[in-house]
């Protein structure tokens with residue numbers, strides 16, 4: 001397939017168009033992924049998550065530079081699950097990342113949720129495949145860590161970095177709500193700020209409470225302080241420590257044969273997403289198109305039926321083999 005060859009050659013325009021089409025849910029674009037899939041699995045995927053404004057993009061920008069210095073090619077995927085509210089942030093990222101725009105070793109894209117059905121995790125998985133086949137050594141996925149969907153997105157990664165900043169009381173609460181379990185490395189960002197030692201103690205206390213089984217083959221997530229991004233010397237030093245910790249984590253995965261379980265975690269999700277895409281979405285779209293959704297909502301509001309009865313009826317009509 002010509003398109004696959006162009007992507008393998010690192011063609012930015014072809015890759016960008018394909019990512020956009022996948023994001024829009026174009027069925028035709030999926031056929032390219034079918035051809036690409038067997039070629040994937042070479043890149044090291046790094047997930048970065050944390051609350052809005054935690055300095056993730058600034059950190060990613062620094063990481064890109066560090067990896068480029070080591071002669072690694074980099075793909076960056078900025079994911080914005082709440083685009084109507086933070087669309088501006090992605091614009092800011094674009095401007096910031098422009099200093100890498102001239103570098104053919106760097107490919108930056110952003111993804112946003114389209115349509116009510118979501119599918120963002122699927123689009124992220126596909127975009128990672130594309131960057132992988134383009135030959136990017138490192139793929140960095142940035143997402144705002146707030147809900148389950150973000151946790152799913154981050155599960156596409158080999159290494160997950162959770163970015164926290166001092167002075168936000170609810171930080172630890174937020175990580176307890178699911179992000180904590182997936183962190184391989186904690187970053188205390190803007191560490192020049194007041195409260196960074198307290199935050200460090202809180203993370204340590206939280207890790208102390210975790211059962212030993214929470215740490216895969218004994219990897220207790222290290223906590224890295226990243227100094228003020230506006231003080232280049234300290235920031236560069238912090239980034240050096242962070243990149244070497246990322247490398248150590250990857251070595252740990254390899255040494256303890258854990259890459260396989262990460263790949264499995266990602267594969268389970270991908271399969272679920274694909275089934276959702278190929279079964280649930282067409283059914284929901286059909287129901288919307290023929291007006292049934294509206295009719296069902298009316299029925300529910302008027303208490304003429306209940307969600308389970310209606311859903312079972314839909315399943316009976318569309319999924320005959322389920323024997324409901």
Ligand SMILES: Nc1nc2c(ncn2[C@@H]2O[C@H](COP(=O)(O)OP(=O)(O)OP(=O)(O)O)[C@@H](O)[C@H]2O)c(=O)[nH]1
Nearest residue numbers: 051052053054055056057058089144190227228229
């Ligand atoms: N004081 C200080 N400000 C920083 C630091 N790093 C980033 N910032 C600022 O914090 C703001 C948010 O930074 P971003 O890197 O866009 O943060 P983000 O987490 O990517 O934000 P979203 O993608 O919108 O969630 C920007 O105004 C940055 O200039 C830092 O180390 N110290």
Ligand SMILES: [Mg+2]
Nearest residue numbers: 056057089093
């Ligand atoms: Mg950002």
